[in-house]
Amino acid sequence: MVCAATNTSADVLRGRIIPGGNLLVNVKNLFAAQDIGTALGNSFKYSIVLTLISLVICSLAGYGFEIYHDKAKDAVMSVILLAMMVPFVATMIPLFQMFSKAGWLNSTIGFILPTISTPFLIMMFRQSARSFPHDIIEAARIDGLSEIRIFFQMFMPTMRSTYAAAMTITFMNAWNNYLWPKVIMTNAKSVTMPMVVANLTQGYVTDYGMLMLAVLICTLPTAIVFFCLQKSFAEGITGAVK
Template sequence: MRQSIKTKKTFGKIGMYLLLSIFLVISVFPFYWMLVGSTNSSDKMFTSPPTLIPGDQFMTNLMNLDETVGIGRVLFNSLFVSGLYVVLALVVSATAAYAFAKFEFKGRNVIFTIFLLSMMIPYQATLIPLFQMMANYNLLNTYFALIAPQLCYPFAIFLMRQNFLAFPSELLESARLDGAGEFKIFMKIVLPSMKPALAATSIFLFMYQWNNFMWPLVAIRTADMYTFPVALSTLSGVSYTDYGQMMMGISIATIPIMIFFLVLQKHFISGMLGSAVK
């Protein structure tokens, strides 16, 4: 009987690991295909059977991509816009979420509900008003135009608010009785305990801005202001597309996201689990 149970458990583990291995291969293969494509010429991308071995065109594709879009400038634009956006959007999200979670004022829940309902508005519906606003103030083709319109990100505020709700209000009252001001309480007491939530929100904000395509495409007019999504879109021609260059560009654009996530991975998991439990 015991031997039968052990056998079932063993086969169960083997089946689980086999299933997980299949999902792992399915998940990793697109990244492997991307890397292989970046080392091969465009004509080898769709051969039959497909080319699954890295080639010798890595430097050629890299040099061609640099000549076409200017990797250094595009990388700087994307890193500068995404990095500054994360910092500023975190300030907006954290302060707004703290106000919704810990301050009592008339209509708080109604305002927050309306705020969440704004997430249902199609993003494309806001492009024309945003474009007209930026054009009226001569802000098109500037970093301000790329960063400012998305600073108030509803999901980030919602995620932060869920974590702030679990913070003990008694600690805030004790700090107020000791004479601490609201700004000091927020900076010295509340925020240090919210590092996992801040890390999780940072990853969402960074990925959102890094992959943002539609608004930069509308707001940018010159090639020297291109971010990675806009620059990569120019690689697709009407009659011919160099897929070696495109795969190289996608590979380079993926690296910062992976690094950012891996650095904050531990805090990200803690922040998401904390938000779910709280």
């Protein structure tokens, strides 16, 4: 991918795997063909907002399901987990109709609301909350801490690795999301990076050098996030608590 981004389209089609000298030309053509600055800004804005809100909501839900445990919550959790079996395409058209009537097309709310809370993240935080010492909660209650302060001041710092893993997964899914933004973002000013990459393959002729440069730009943010958080990601997935 990196080498192809520096070659011409003909070189890419010939299978050249060594760096070329066409990088600047590909950059010039890409920025002339697509509004990369707007797409990058939109992708970062949507992904960051979705990640932050999703972490708070899903961690609160997972914490509540485990710490305040009863049979009724188990039934609700089972229903939530059943939602993982419903494909998104089955709910996409009703969601679009609802959001269109609400006036949320081409908006951040329209992008983040369908995935602001996912069964997988709720289950992940619930499993992590099972390893959270209940003695700490009881001691904090005796010291006069409210339930919300126990969550923010004690649970969240203890579960840093779980939050890192959840943040990596959520950010990567939000950044790479293509189908829902394609449906809900009807304005050219609301385009995201995956939509830009898809747009470059349309038409009679595809410039593969320029296309691979766009793919490289689209890949870098998620790769950087993963490599920066890979240790915490591994710990969070395995349920490690320090």
